[in-house]
Amino acid sequence: DVVEIEAKLDKLVKLCSGMIEAGKAYITTNKHFVSGVRDLSQQCKKDEMISCLDKFGDSLQEMINYHMDSACGVTMIPTISTSLGFSDVRKFKETKKQFDKVREDMEISLVKNAQAPRHKPHEVEEATGTLTITRKCFRHLALDYVLTLHAVLFQPCLYFSPQMLSFMHAQYTFFQQGYSLLHELDPYMKKLATELDQLVIDSAVEKREMEHKHAMIQQRDFSYDDSKVEFNVDAPNGVVMEGYLFKRASNAFKTWNRRWFSIQNSQLVYQKKLKDVLTVVVEDLRLCTVKPCEDIERRFCFEVVSPTKSCMLQADSEKLRQAWIQAVQASIASAYRESPDSYYIERLDRTASPSTSSIDSATDSRDRNVKGESILQRVQSIPGNDQCCDCGQPDPRWASINLGILLCIECSGIHRSLGVHCSKVRSLTLDSWEPELLKLMCELGNSTMNQIYEAQCEELGLKKPTAGSSRQDKEAWIKVKYVEKKFLKKLPSGEALAENERKPRRWCVKKCQRNNSTTKAPTARRKYRHEAGNASPAMLSSGGNLPSSGEAEIEQEASDLEDLRELHPGLLIYKAAQARNLPLMAEALAHGAEVNWVNDEDENKTPLVQAVMGGSLIACEFLLQNGADVNQKDSRGRAPLHHATYMGHTGQVCLFLKRGANQHAVDSDGQDPLSIAVQAANADIVTLLRLARMNEEMREAEGPFGQPGQYPSNSPTELQYKKCIQEFISLTMRREC
Known part of the structure; x- marks a missing residue:
């Protein structure tokens, strides 16, 4: 019986706990429902019919409060039952163990008393005494055992009956209060039902009117309705x-x-x-x-x-x-x-979001981060780049990529307003940066460019704006500096230039490290240079494969050396491009040099072709950023792509293809860049040109405005080809830079 009572007591406690948890969930769900009713009522305050929900919500909230009060009595049942009932059961089990032990002791005493020999009085006396003590202890524990058993068997009704009586009273109170509350709402609900019936009738009438208006509207012809075109800068809502x-x-x-x-x-x-x-x-x-x-x-x-x-x-x-x-x-x-x-x-x-006005790149987004250090850290480490080039504000995060300078955000906005022909703005932290463009920024810098554009600033007595200056002051300074160019050092006059033309001139170019990929390349390049393009691809290929590096050694005889600063701007940028002297090229452009200047005395070659001859990838990038024509031909019909292919400059070929060079153009010998690369057996350039040609064919296969054309567009195979092309070009440019 005790075991069954213990099991049923445990089951009842668990059922009561489950009922309490379910009641809590029910109350929580009701609260959420009432909150939703109130939200809808607040949203539709102007609608009289919906506003009744607010009153219903208050009534339901009162019902929830009544329910919570009735549940308070139930929540105490498991605690009281556990503390009282389980303690009696544990006490009963302990008493039963003691009773069983004493009963065994008494059985042993009875056996010993029966076995005591008659002729040994002292053993008989000892056995009798032990039996008496044991029997006395047995009767005492038996009485405790009976009392404990009585408490276990008959006391649970005393524990649960008061709690159940309290629970029933709470239920009675809950339903009685609920009835009273809802009974008070009965007249209001009847009135609301009547109004809803009328609302249904009114809605049907309004629907017929709207259908009539719709039929009339279908017969009218509407154009754009501009009657409500207006704006308000001082609108209250902003x-x-x-x-x-x-x-x-x-x-x-x-x-x-x-x-x-x-x-x-x-x-x-x-x-x-x-x-x-x-x-x-x-x-x-x-x-x-x-x-x-x-x-x-x-x-x-x-x-x-x-x-x-x-x-x-x-x-x-x-x-x-x-x-x-x-x-x-x-x-x-x-x-x-x-x-x-x-x-x-x-x-x-x-x-700010990434720039879309900057030059597109075929590189993948994974190439945006430079290994080892960020783009910002690399570019800001250049002398003078720790502050804005124009106002001195620290930590500039914007750049003018054609000028090679860093700017604060306010000055970058002013540069942007000058137009891309003057300054091309890009973010150091938000935009993607091609390897060649990053290296170009590291070649110039604020200090170098300020030596050019602010050369006579102190002599004119003008004060440079600071970070705290107004936008108007900064804008005026930037326009005077880059548009009017009033701070440049004056070039020699025409007479001085004519006099200098008759004097022997000298200039020196610092040699760059030679690419060790081949030992025959310098000979082939000098042969191509000195013969003014007469060498055929076969002749070049017989001299060995040309290296792919864009950095080649420039050697000049002493009799040909000149002082470049005494030349007019066009010839200055022409010679500086071959010398890979970016500061001197920037100075020539500042003085008005034409970036596509043609040298009539040298087969109509341009500074971009001279940069190719000099083997500098960064010089080519600088000229392209400043508007050089990538497809301008010389007198032999050779564009920069032809010259780069002849010279074996893989990096320059890749750069020109990215900038839209026409690889189908042929020179006066009927050679296009691909045929030149094939005859020269330059595997890298052949691969580049063929991949670029494949990319063009895939684009031509698409219809107008990106619609599918003759061939399926954006198929998995085509996407794989495009990804392959982009990764190859990206890896090539990173290797060359």
Whole structure:
């Protein structure tokens, strides 16, 4: 019986605990439901029918409170039952063990008393005494055992009956209170039911009216509705203007998607759907410009240009386009009127989206990080690059890639407004950097370029702006420095140049380390150079394979040495390109040298061809960044790609292909770059040219605007080919740099 009572007691405690947990879950779920009812009621305060939910929610909340009060009595049952019932059972078990032990002792005493011999009185006396003591102890423990057993068998009713009685009273109170509460709501619910019936009738009438209006609207002809075109810079909610615009994607297909745009908080943002997360197009309107675009096929287009990207947008009508342009311009003006926030500018510098205006690269995103140290650390380690080139603000994170200087975010915005013909801005932390471009930045730097563009700054007595100067002062300084170029050292006059032309000139070029990949390359290169291009590919191939490195040794006879600084800018950049002297090339461009200057006395060759002859990949990159024509031919019909192939400069070939060189062009001998590379047996260049040609064929196989053409586009095989091409070009450029 005790075992069964213990099992049933344990089962009851577990059932009670389960009921309590289920009750807690039920109450929690009810609370959530009531909260949802109240939220809906708050959302629809103006609707009288829905506002009744607030009253219902209050009543349901009262019911939950009643339920919680009734459950309080139940929660104590497992604790009381466990503490009282289980303690009695444990006490009973301990008493039973003691009783069994004494009973065994008494059995032993009885046996010993029966075995005591008659002729040994002392043993008889000892056995009798032991039996008496044991029998007395046995009767005492037997009484305790019976009392404990009685408590276990008959006391549980005393433990559970009061708790169950309290639970039943709580249930009675709960249902009685619930009835009273809902009984008070009965008149209101009957009234609400009557109103709902009338609402159904009114809804049917309104539906018929709407169907009639819809039929009338179908007979009308609508054009674009521009009646509500307006913007408000001082709008209370901060939204200057909003509406739908078409946005051109930055992918290769240039698809157009309709998005909901808005101008708010000095930012241009959009979202796909009304409740979607906002996507920021322009972080700070103070750094952007807006202009209409008439040179594309679509109508009503305009472009928003910022230091980090260019966004092409299309409105539904001319009136809407003008309104958006005016809204952006008004927002820019309003942003300038506000006090500058240095913290916000710093955040923009670190979180702006990657630039889309910079030159595209075929390298994979995995090549963005430079091994060993970051791009920022590498470029900032150049002398003078620890602060902005124009205002001195520390830790600059933007660069002008064609000038080779570092800028703060405010100066970068001013540079951006000068146009890409003057300065090309890119972020050091957000944009992808090609190896050749990174090496170009390390070749120049703020100190070198300031020696050119600020050579006579102190002599003119002009004060350079600081980091705390106003934007107007910085903008005026930058325009005077890079556009008007008032701080440059004056070149010799025309008479001095003519006089210097008659004097023997000398100039010296520091030799670069020779590539050890072959021992015959310098001979082949000098032969190609001195014979002015007369050497055929077969002749070059007979002299051995040319190395792929873009860094070759330049040797000049003493009689040919000149002082480059006394030449006019065109000839200066021409000779400096072959000498791989980037600071001198930058100085020549600063003095107005034509980057595509043609030397009539040297087969109409350009500075880019001279950079190829000099074997410098970085000099070629510098000229291309400053607008050099990659397909300009000399008098023999040879473009820079032809010369790079003849010279065996793999890095330059890869660079020209990335910059859009035409590999199908033939020279006066009828040779295209691929045939030249095949005859010269240069495996790397042949591979590059064939991969590039394959890439062109895959692009031509696509239809207009990226649509599938004659062959299936973006198939797994094609994607693998494109990935292979990109990785090969990336590895080649990293090796060459």
